[in-house]
Amino acid sequence: MIDRKQFVEELKLRKQIRKAIKIVQERRKLRESQKVDEESLLRNYIRKLILKEAKISDTVPNKSTGINALEDLLVRIIPVIEDDFKDLTTSREQRDSFRTHIINGVTKLLAPEKLMGDLGLKEDLDINVGTEPGSEEQFIDIEPEEVEEPSEEDKEREEYGVEGEDKTGRNFAILTQKKVNQNILDAFALLDGEKPKNREDRELFHTYLITNLKLYFDKFEDELAASLAPEETTPEYEEEVGRAVPSGVEELPPEEEVPEMV
DSSP: OOOHHHHHHHHHHHHHHHHHHHHHHHHHHHHHHHHHHHHHHHHHHHHHHHHHHHTOOTTOSSOOHHHHHHHHHHHHHHHHHHHHHTTOOSOHHHHHHHHHHHHHHHHHHHHHHHHHHHHTOOSOOOOOOSOOTTOSOSOOOSSOOOOOOOOHHHHHHHHHOOTTSOHHHHHHHHHHHHHHHHHHHHHHHTSOOSSHHHHHHHHHHHHHHHHHHHHHHHHHHHHHHHHHSOOOOOHHHHHHHHHSOOTTOOOOOOOOOOOOOO
């Protein structure tokens, strides 16, 4: 049989466990609530930026479908871009390179999609490049010149890179671009490009995607610059710190006064 003391201890333990579970559940609810709030704030901020740049009244109920699609896209990709951008803390040059490569990469990503939509083409173009059958050179070179082929990674960096830009920023941008590319293409593909009104949606999407990326990079740079700036101080504080005894160093006792000899 369990004695009374052990029984009381077990009751206390169960009570503490229930209390701990309740705390965990409350914290989880709080985190979920904060996540929803943060997403709502981000959406509102994005909406204000888009409306400000597009000069569209906030009271207009029928704003562009392209802007709606862009707003949903930015909510998904901006946090990803922000996290990677703010990892580049060594220099402004790295961050400027990252910014340039992302904007350039997004522009190049949408260029063929935009062109195909503008032309109203649904099927793939079948283009045969080369000579007619039977007209190939007859000579077969059995000792071709050996050329060291660059790796796929090197090719990717070379094709993606912008001349003169920092390579660390470029390398980070490549990884970020891979994370967001499909989201961008999926959102843009929702907007049909055949009818004139739909092409207007695509134009707005494309224009304000680039505009908002630039605005967000400005915002990220300001936030990062503020966090990396040296902490403000005062002469009084520095004087007090100068008098303080360093950690781990024992303060010497005051010297004993030596009585004067008479």
